[in-house]
Amino acid sequence: MTSTTAARIALVVEDERTINDALAQRLRAEGYQVEQAFDGPSAVDLAASVRPDVVLLDVMLPGFDGLEVCRRIQAERPVPVLMLTARDDEADVLVGLGVGADDYLTKPFSMREVVARVAALLRRVERAAALADERPAALRVGGVGIDPGTRRTTVAGEPVHLTPTEFDLLLCLAREAGQVLSRERLLRDVWDWGDAWGSASATRTVDSHVKALRAKVGAARIRTVHGVGYALEDLP
Template sequence: MANTIDGAGRATPLVLVVEDEPAIATAVAHRMRAEGWTAEIAADGITAVETALRILPDVVVLDVMLPGLDGLEVCRRIQAEHPIPVIMLTARDDETDMLVGLGVGADDYLTKPFSMRELVARTRSLLRRVERSAQLAARQSTLPTIVSGDVVIDRAQRRVSRAGAEIHLTPTEFDLLMTLATSPRTVLTREKLLAEVWDWIDASGTRTVDSHVKALRRKLGPDLIRTVHGVGYAFEPTPGS
């Protein structure tokens, strides 16, 4: 993680706030600093890309509607150069917009107006997940690759391919796929997935699980993850695996 160091020598998470409304940007940055984190602000898309690639923050809080480049293009350009966790802020509670955001590399999203408490909780959760993913990758370096038909999940390299073609997944999408694939044919509730992948205990976020599953299906095909209506999801190994 691209932490800064405080006066006591402790690592401090660095958050980049990308928001063109000064009042919102200032309020978010102030709240992040109140949590003990370092916060920088960018007010337009071009500056956001340049700043993100220069300071390599631990998390980017990114508004979708920006002057210059919109948030989707900002996210796409950042992820193409250096994968950085992104929480998108959108004024529209539209699942298509959310799926597009996830498709360009966002890890999470909040719709405006949002509570500052929830944004802090999502940011803290994402910071924990990134740190946990790094620890898991180290432990999984000796674990066998998961092969299900033409789907290959390399746990050590955190890479996924299908029919020989590599599929780009965000860190959150990979963690979700891994959680499902390591318990094949087992139905996992949305609440359990939230706890395991997002490190949340608030069931109000179950729509986030649904959106990420849809994003996985769009990238990997509709046959790998089975919906159990009213319950959750299960990974279905492909024939011959």
């Protein structure tokens, strides 16, 4: 157990009890306080009462699905959400990211990977809070305005709502606008993943988030360099 995770509350939302219990047991072994829910309504109620630091959320749930749970939780207060899905369909992933999920894992997954993803999500939250305290200067790349302190974004002068991951991704690209950043670099700087994450699922994670971000800031603003990575273009 580490002091970093000792006070953290994780909410596990999964209707298959075997999987739910296995996730809860592993997270408790890592030092997390864990709450468990097995359907949509109880997940929303628990999130409101215990105010978790992170949510592990299955997509397919009784009552109402994980996408609706994510919408309701995020409407109450921002919290990092790791979606758990049995399907790797891009449309499903993009919908999940669109309602506020920060990351996703496709079943079957290893408990080691779950723990690492949860820890990375929490480190990113801490990093974002520290950055806000520093009140860094706002950035502008063409028609896109980014304020790291308030975590607000505008496109052509109009406010645009980004998820925490989308904001971190845009900020990373904006700090080196015009330069091509590799997927590995983005995984390290945005997701806080180490070299061990150079897998197909890691690549899909970056690509899915870039696609979701393009839908909000304009597809032409993020250039793809096939086989390498992405660059933010200085467009009006």
